[in-house]
Amino acid sequence: MLFRDRIAATKPLVFALCLLPFAHLVWDAMHGTLGPDPVAQLEHRSGDWALRLLLATLAITPLRKLTGWHKLIRFRRMLGLFAFFYVSVHLLIYLFVDLGGYWADIFEQIAKKPYITVGFAAWLLLIPLALTSTQAMMRRLGRNWQRLHRVAYLIALLGVLHYFWLVKADHREPALYLCTWIVLMLARLRVRSRPADEPRRVAARLKI
Amino acid sequence: MRRDQPTHLPQSCITPEPVYRRRRELLQLLGLGAAALAAGCGSEAAAPQAAAPEAKLPDKSLAVASHVDDANGEAQTTYADATHYNNFYEFGTNKSDPAAHSARFVAHPWSVEIAGLAEKTGRFTLEDILKGQALEERVYRMRCVEAWSMVIPWAGFPLADLLKRFKPLASAKYVAFTTVERPAQMPGLAYPILDWPYREGLRIDEAMHSLTLLAVGMYGRELPNQNGAPLRLVVPWKYGFKGIKSIVKIEFVERQPRTTWNLMAADEYGFYANVNPAVDHPRWSQKTERRIAGTGFNLFGNRIETLPFNGYAEQVAHLYAGMDLRKNF
Numbered sequence: 287m288l289f290r291d292r293i294a295a296t297k298p299l300v301f302a303l304c305l306l307p308f309a310h311l312v313w314d315a316m317h318g319t320l321g322p323d324p325v326a327q328l329e330h331r332s333g334d335w336a337l338r339l340l341l342a343t344l345a346i347t348p349l350r351k352l353t354g355w356h357k358l359i360r361f362r363r364m365l366g367l368f369a370f371f372y373v374s375v376h377l378l379i380y381l382f383v384d385l386g387g388y389w390a391d392i393f394e395q396i397a398k399k400p401y402i403t404v405g406f407a408a409w410l411l412l413i414p415l416a417l418t419s420t421q422a423m424m425r426r427l428g429r430n431w432q433r434l435h436r437v438a439y440l441i442a443l444l445g446v447l448h449y450f451w452l453v454k455a456d457h458r459e460p461a462l463y464l465c466t467w468i469v470l471m472l473a474r475l476r477v478r479s480r481p482a483d484e485p486r487r488v489a490a491r492l493k494i
Numbered sequence: 495m496r497r498d499q500p501t502h503l504p505q506s507c508i509t510p511e512p513v514y515r516r517r518r519e520l521l522q523l524l525g526l527g528a529a530a531l532a533a534g535c536g537s538e539a540a541a542p543q544a545a546a547p548e549a550k551l552p553d554k555s556l557a558v559a560s561h562v563d564d565a566n567g568e569a570q571t572t573y574a575d576a577t578h579y580n581n582f583y584e585f586g587t588n589k590s591d592p593a594a595h596s597a598r599f600v601a602h603p604w605s606v607e608i609a610g611l612a613e614k615t616g617r618f619t620l621e622d623i624l625k626g627q628a629l630e631e632r633v634y635r636m637r638c639v640e641a642w643s644m645v646i647p648w649a650g651f652p653l654a655d656l657l658k659r660f661k662p663l664a665s666a667k668y669v670a671f672t673t674v675e676r677p678a679q680m681p682g683l684a685y686p687i688l689d690w691p692y693r694e695g696l697r698i699d700e701a702m703h704s705l706t707l708l709a710v711g712m713y714g715r716e717l718p719n720q721n722g723a724p725l726r727l728v729v730p731w732k733y734g735f736k737g738i739k740s741i742v743k744i745e746f747v748e749r750q751p752r753t754t755w756n757l758m759a760a761d762e763y764g765f766y767a768n769v770n771p772a773v774d775h776p777r778w779s780q781k782t783e784r785r786i787a788g789t790g791f792n793l794f795g796n797r798i799e800t801l802p803f804n805g806y807a808e809q810v811a812h813l814y815a816g817m818d819l820r821k822n823f
Contacts, residue, residue, distance in 0.1 A: 315793060322579035323589070323642060323786055324793055386797050388782055399778055451777060454640070455687050455758060456587035 293360050300361055304368040307335045308375065328379045336372035337449065340442040341466050343369055348473035363419050366438070370416045373409050373445075401451035408444035411437055439474070442467055549597040551577060552716040552723075556649050559628040564705070564730065565635045566805070569787045571644035573713045579786060580720045581638065582739055583688055584673065584680040591682065592720035599679045601723035601740070610670075610746035613661035620724055624710065627651045631714070632707060634730035636737070637769045637804045639755075642784045648728050649711030654702040657744075662698065666746035669701040670694075671727060674742040688754050694738035695751035695765065696729065699813055705730055705806060708741075731806040733767045764823040768814070769804035773823045 289295035311331055314320045320327040343365040350358050381389050395402040415435055417423070424431050446467050450460040582592040585599075604620040629649050637643045657669065673692035677683045683690055700706060707728040710717060717723040722739025729736050735755050745751075755763035762776055771781045784796045803810050814822070 321590070322575035323784070325784060325796060326589075326642075328793075383793055384784065384797070386794055388797055391779065391781070395779060398774070401777060455583070456685070458685075 293357050297361070297364065300364060304339070304364065307331065308372070325379070325384050328383060329376065332372055332376040332379055333449070336369055336376050337442075337445050337463055339365055339369035339372055340438070340445055341463070341470065344438060344442055344467075344470045344474075348470060351473075367416060367419060370412045373412055377406070377409050401448050404444040404451070405448035408441045408448065411441050411444070415441075439467075439471060442470075548593050548595075549599070549719045551718050554716055555714055556629060556711040556716060558631040558649050558711075558714070561631040561633075561647075563633045564806075565633045565645045568635070568645050568785075570633065571646060571787045575786055576644055576646055576712065577718050577720060579644075581640075581734065582682075582720055582722065584675075584682045584690070584692065584740075585720065586682045587687060593718075595681050596719035599676070599719040599723070599740075601717075601719060604724050604742075606725065606741060607743045608660050608745075609743065611663040611666040611748065612746045613663070615660065620710075623656060623725070627655060629710065630707075634705075634707075634728060635804050636728075636730065636734055637783060637800065639733040639735055639763065639767070639775060639780075641775075641778060641780060641782070641800075642786055643798075643800075643804075644786050647713055648707055648709040649714065650707045650709035650728065652704055653706045653708045653727065654704065656708060657701060657746075660746075662746045665748050667698055668747045668750055669696050669698060670743075670745045670747050670751035671696075671738045671741050672743035672745075673738055674740045689757050692738060692754045693751065694727065694736055694753050695747075696736070697750075697813075698746075700729070700810075703810060703813065705809055731768055731803040731810045733763075733769060735763065736767050766814075766819075766822050768810075768819065768823075769800060770802060770819055770823065771800040772802070773820055 311328060315324065315328065318324070343362055346358050346362040346365070350356050381392060385391055392402075392406075396406050397403070415438060418427060418431065418434060427434065446460060446463045449463060450457065453460055578593045579589045580592040581589065582596070585592040585595045602620070605617050606620070606623060607617050608615050629651060631647055631649050633645060633647045635643055636646050653669075671694045674680075675683060675691035696706070707730075709722075709726050709728045710724060712718075712721060717726060722737075722741075725741045726739040727737050727741065750765055753763075753765055755767075756765055769780075774780050780800055782797050783800045785798050786796070801807070
């Protein structure tokens with residue numbers, strides 16, 4: 287059999303789904319169908335998907351508790367890495383397509399403009415998480431791995447703030463992301479308060 | 495810039511290519527409709543395929559008496575982009591909302607109330623306002639406070655010409671403008687995002703400046719609904735939000751009027767709102783801007799430096815002599 291189990295068989299599908307928004311973006315950019323302000327479209331769409339995937343990654347644990355489908359955890363790393371991918375694409379578009387010849391302005395922006403500061407901080411904080419996402423690093427870091435990766439909640443919050451602070455007046459959409467984050471955070475707290483559900487034991491049973 | 499000697503150009507020289515393309519598309523659609531009818535399936539139900547849900551763009555050509563390029567010959571934004579990338583929150587807060595949700599807006603008939611400190615006041619129809627007024631075409635840069643910009647050929651006349659007809663009193667130090675408020679035709683008004691109706695204002699000398707335009711058209715056509723039909727303000731050296739759309743009231747006042755974005759966040763949007771690369775918006779830089787001109791293929795190299803007073807410093811800087819523009823932003 288080609289795949290170890292059903293999860294392993296589903297992974298390429300999830301991978302392709304995660305890549306779809308990026309492919310769509312590249313397609314639109316190549317065909318000039320991004321509308322009057324193509325640069326803003328690239329930024330907004332890559333940013334939207336970065337946020338969605340960050341929140342989706344955080345939703346895995348509560349969803350496992352809710353549905354009892356513990357195998358969901360095997361998609362978490364992929365979603366997290368795709369979140370990192372979209373944040374990076376978002377940053378690269380800002381730097382090289384939007385700022386372009388004025389790319390050096392980013393240093394001033396990071397220092398002076400809060401929404402850029404938190405956005406850039408979120409990307410920086412994602413780097414160690416991406417680097418320690420391998421099985422070998424999980425084993426090496428042991429208990430510290432989980433502590434380190436709780437930073438994902440902070441990163442998602444920074445991402446939401448980044449969106450909130452750049453909007454001029456209509457905060458309905460960023461508010462939706464903020465609500466999602468709060469709900470996930472509350473779910474997380476509830477999960478942690480139940481000692482019987484020790485995630486590490488579950489993880490050990492699933493050999494991940 | 496040669497304000498005194500306008501160049502006379504035939505209409506066809508200034509109608510950008512996309513307009514022609516759009517006309518051709520329209521013709522093609524008409525052709526398709528005719529073909530459908532001929533095939534016996536041109537029922538009402540089949541027709542909506544051809545009818546776009548968004549507002550029909552005006553095709554009536556405006557007669558303009560003169561043409562002046564006040565944008566240094568810089569490439570004009572395409573008509574399609576200038577009519578599909580708009581900030582007109584009364585129709586929604588996305589840039590595509592005004593084009594998508596302004597079809598129900600009725601711009602004719604129209605009247606404007608002239609009020610306040612002037613010898614002559616009252617309600618005047620758009621026809622009254624336009625009577626005897628030669629329309630000029632002027633190509634201006636338009637710089638949005640969000641750090642993007644366009645180059646647009648407006649059709650209109652100096653606001654000063656209109657204001658003088660009402661003989662403002664010496665006590666009239668400012669001019670206040672109000673946008674129409676029609677919840678049934680403007681879906682964005684359902685949300686209290688801004689303190690409706692939209693209001694803007696100018697100091698009287700700014701209002702009387704020869705660059706300050708009351709526009710009734712763009713690209714040789716009447717203003718589309720999404721661009722502020724049938725009457726809007728264009729003040730090229732100020733951020734775009736000063737260019738109030740669909741004006742229903744002009745009032746001469748003694749004190750600086752309250753203006754919408756300034757009420758919303760006074761530290762971010764000043765009353766003057768002169769384009770100034772040296773004074774950043776608190777949340778983003780104003781040093782450079784992304785020029786929206788050309789096509790979607792043009793991803794790179796759109797960023798240009800923002801000029802003081804949007805490049806109109808020579809004509810308007812004297813209005814602010816002795817003022818601290820960091821404080822009066």
